[in-house]
Amino acid sequence: MPKLQEQFGQIDIYLFDQLLRGRVAPGMVVLDAGCGFGRNLVYFLREGYQVFGVDSDPQAIASLRRLAASLAPGLPEENFRVEAIEEMSFPSASAGLVISSAVLHFARDENHFLDMLHGAWRALKPNGLFFSRLASSIGMEHQVKRIAGRRFLLPDGSERYLVDEALLVKLTEELGGQLVDPLKTTVVQNQRCMTTWVVRKGA
Numbered sequence: 001m002p003k004l005q006e007q008f009g010q011i012d013i014y015l016f017d018q019l020l021r022g023r024v025a026p027g028m029v030v031l032d033a034g035c036g037f038g039r040n041l042v043y044f045l046r047e048g049y050q051v052f053g054v055d056s057d058p059q060a061i062a063s064l065r066r067l068a069a070s071l072a073p074g075l076p077e078e079n080f081r082v083e084a085i086e087e088m089s090f091p092s093a094s095a096g097l098v099i100s101s102a103v104l105h106f107a108r109d110e111n112h113f114l115d116m117l118h119g120a121w122r123a124l125k126p127n128g129l130f131f132s133r134l135a136s137s138i139g140m141e142h143q144v145k146r147i148a149g150r151r152f153l154l155p156d157g158s159e160r161y162l163v164d165e166a167l168l169v170k171l172t173e174e175l176g177g178q179l180v181d182p183l184k185t186t187v188v189q190n191q192r193c194m195t196t197w198v199v200r201k202g203a
Contacts, residue, residue, distance in 0.1 A: 007042070008043045009039055009040070009041070009042025009043065010039040010040075010042075011040050011043060012039075012101050012133060014131075014133060014196040014198075015040055015101065015131055015133075018129070018131060019043070023129055024096075024097055025096070026048075027050070028050075028097055029049070029095045029097070029125075030044045030049050030050065030052065030095065030099070031051075031053065031054075031095035031098050031099070031120075031123050032051075032052070032053040032098075033054055033085045033088065033100045033103065033119070033120040034054070034055055034100055034101070034102075034103030034104075034116075035054065035055050035060070035061075035099075036057070036064075037063045037067070038053065038067050038068070040099055041067075041068075042067070045068055045071040045072040045075070046071050048072065050079075051068065051075060051079060054080075054081050054082075054083040054084075054085060055082065055083075056082065056083070057082075058082045061080050061081065065080050084119075085116045085119045086116050086119040087119065088119050088120075088122075088123060091123070092122050093123070093124065093125045093126065093128075094123055094125065095124055095125060095128060096125050096128045096129065097128065098120050098124045098128065098131070099131050100116075100120050100130070100131070100133075100134075101132065102134070102194075103132075103134070104116055104132060104161070104163075105134045105161050105162065106161070107161040109148075109149055109150075110149055120132075124201045125201065126201055126202065127200065127201060127202075128200070128201045130177065130197075130198070130200075130201065131196075131197075132197045132198070133194055133197070135154070135160040135161070135162055135193065135194060136164055136185060136193050136194070136195040137152065137163075137164050138164055138193055138195055139187040139193050140154075140155070140187060140193045143155050143190070147159060149161075150162055150163070154191070154192050155190050156188075156190075158192070160192075163195065165183055168197050169183075172197075175201070176201070176202040177199035177201050177202060178199065179197075180200050183195055183196070183197060
């Protein structure tokens with residue numbers, strides 16, 4: 001048995017939770033929208049899933065292609081593309097799981113946020129699972145400072161586009177989705193808040 005880190009990489013703990021609860025079926029098409037260097041894809045590559053990823057960073061995609069070649073040699077390089085999430089070239093309704101981990105909070109403004117969200121959602125099959133972790137103001141409302149719109153300065157010194165419970169509930173309804181889990185927020189003391197948003201797409 002490989003060590004846990006070799007088997008799962010640096011997978012997001014809340015994405016790991018979805019695996020443990022059997023919500024990601026073997027053979028499911030997995031698309032990581034904003035994949036970075038592929039930290040959430042190691043397990044899926046090892047286990048023979050059809051894996052796809054996009055990121056705007058060419059170095060990240062080059063690194064992910066090398067990772068995929070070592071863990072899943074049969075996967076084509078073109079599964080991993082240098083693209084903006086809002087302009088992904090993958091077909092609509094093509095993935096059973098779409099991952100958007102630590103991505104949406106980099107939105108420049110509301111329009112950019114919605115464009116990225118809809119780009120990721122478009123690729124999801126009916127009944128598919130959308131997994132997102134993103135910065136929020138939940139639990140830290142009095143420690144963040146508004147810059148403009150929903151862009152805030154966080155206690156850790158970073159600037160992020162922040163969501164809250166009301167917005168995520170509203171977006172879930174507008175997308176025609178259903179929350180698979182209640183919203184879960186991790187508050188990192190005097191630094192930031194990260195909310196897990198898991199939605200099932202309607203049939």
